[in-house]
Amino acid sequence: MTSPVPAQIAIPLIVFVAVVVLLRRVVLHHATVDRLLNRAMLWGVATLILLERGIAPQIGSLLHQLSMGTLLMEVAGLYGAARLWSGADPASAFARQRVYDLAGLAGAAIILAVGTAARQDGRLVGQSLDWPTVVVWSILWIPLFAAGRLSWRAAVRELRSDESGIAERIVYGTLLATLVVGSGGLVISAIQLAGPGATADPALARWAAPTFAVSALGAALLAVPLIAWLRARVGLDRAGRYCRRLRPLWRDLTAAVPEVVLEPGPQAAGSDARLIRMTVEIRDALMHLRHYLPEEAAGADHVEQIQRAIAARSSGAAVRTRRSGHTAGPPVGDIDSDLRLLLAMAREWPQGAKDVST
Template sequence: MGLYVPPLLAWICLVFALLKSDLRARDPARRAILRVLLALALSFTVLAPAPYDAVARFTGVPNLARFLGHAALLEAALMGQVFLLYLDPAVDDPRARFRRQGWWAAGVLAAMALAFALADTPVNDRSFTGRYGGELWVLEYWVILGAYLVPAFHSMGRMAWRYSRLSGNVFVRVGLRLVAAGVIAALVHHVNKALLLAVDRLGYDRAPGVGRLLDALLPLAVPVLILLGATMSAWAPFLRLPALLEWLRRYRVYLVLRPLWRGLYRANPQIALVRPPHLLADLLTPRDLGLRLYRRVIEIRDGRMILRHRLDPDVAAAARERAVRVGVTGRMLDAVVEAATLSAALRAVGNADAAGNADAAGNAGDGEARAGEPPSVAVPGGDDLASDIAFLCDVARAYRRSLWAWRLSRLPGARLPRRLR
């Protein structure tokens, strides 16, 4: 039954893509990907056991389904390159490239037909290369097929990976990377199959075990990777994956901010609207995440404002000098300086608590004294909520590193790792 998974998946992806496409729109890239899916569906279908035998019975030509499946695979490789060419703004005339590739594919197909006709393969057998691997013209047939597929797979994998890094849509990016992985796996499969055929031609009794294993696994892995990757941008919204991805992003940010928020809360519990849950409760009950994340950001900012008179400009200057010395720049530089300044201020509050300094520890500079005095250290951050959250995440990560560095430095004979110094 596993042999029917690739054709079934291919037809499902094609139908889903057709339902999500506007066929009246003159979008050559979308039409190219539909032709890729159709060609793959036809190729995988005729190579499945029952259609493979049916083609031989209907035409009277043994193993003709093998040639038809490979012809459809040539069409899929051709249209896959065309689709990626339409994504490249640097290509002025994708149609000209398509015509050149089309003539090359037609020549390869004609040579394949000649080699297939000359090969002596009188028995219809799905294990075509296993049964006839040592016969004349079978290896040649595969090499001719590879003359088009190997460069095409290499080009498609390289272009898909490059375009994935340029896309701002996460599902397009992941889909293109799956396509790149699929076509590279197809390239490996084709080269591996050629080597196995060469071993059979030379008369060796046993081929390498790794080669046989790849020959069994890659034909199933390749269609799954390519089909899922090529259609991910269509079926991901249907499965509500964008909403899930946004929820996971908020959840990760919420937990990243927890150490910084926890340190500020311990210094000034009044910043929290409600008593904070235990870490496990935070992990296991992520309800109302949007509201809780918004509150966490506000409470961090409130805690920072209460500590503003504890922020030492000398600490900030020293932290900035050390960070610049190791090459930190931009927003990360501001985040590292902010984390070091907050960490020093929170330790000062903790020391004042331990010493019983009621004036410093009780109010922690809450503004009763020196009200209206400007803060001693400028307030860095983003221009809006999203950029401020991104900045606070950088601060929280730097704060966590500085906190662990401080804790380790208190151990007898401790020597800090270089990344914590």
């Protein structure tokens, strides 16, 4: 009994899916939906391994039926995640998931029961259009289409949303493509088995090939947040780039006014949190420095005003009472407005500290 997918194709795909699962469990295993997806993918890895029956061809029929059971458990996790995408209450997600898991286990038990004769004969369930095949198809197809329907509706809703950006549209478009591949594989499998001119398929490649394709596409889809996390960690995302642009300005201002530095945040804080923190600290430093700005510097540009204020504070100058409208740097507004102004100021800020005599 041969494996349905050549090893040179199957092994790299299994390794790829397994690596994505491992990395997601390390990096993205906090949100409820991520935990459900990670568990579903773990069952998916088991499904792919069991489908490669070359590891134990003498019990290939049993491995094939077990792969159907693990596929059901994978679909149970995907269905739970799809319910969350559809607006179900996250607080009761794991209570619902226990019900879905029990249904998956019950379906796996039924498959093993109706597949007893096939195991004894060394056949694969699904090779012929008999009653065990009809039972197995019903047990597999109903939850597959249920989970696919919810996922399809969620993806279409997000694609139609005006708030979805290009990256989000690519992700949801890929999800729709994955659902099309999976559904198409089921239809083609049914036609090949029950339609006219059915060809022999002793290894049931018509079952395994779509499963491998959907698993690979799904893993690629779920790897997108990993790539975003990695970009944020190395500072290649937009917030990280902004942080690098602001760093010389932030460094000199917080050195001049160290009391504005906030308490250290979590080590795992992302670049978005670092950007907000830098923006707030720069803004607070500017508010402090305006009290050290000499009157004669009021007409200077923002960068020169700040440098004069830093020099005055460093020399121990007395705090001055400023008239309304005289500030060191741009006016304080909302975070987004301030960020745009500070980025413009950072472009003119010297890379090294520069003292301007008063």
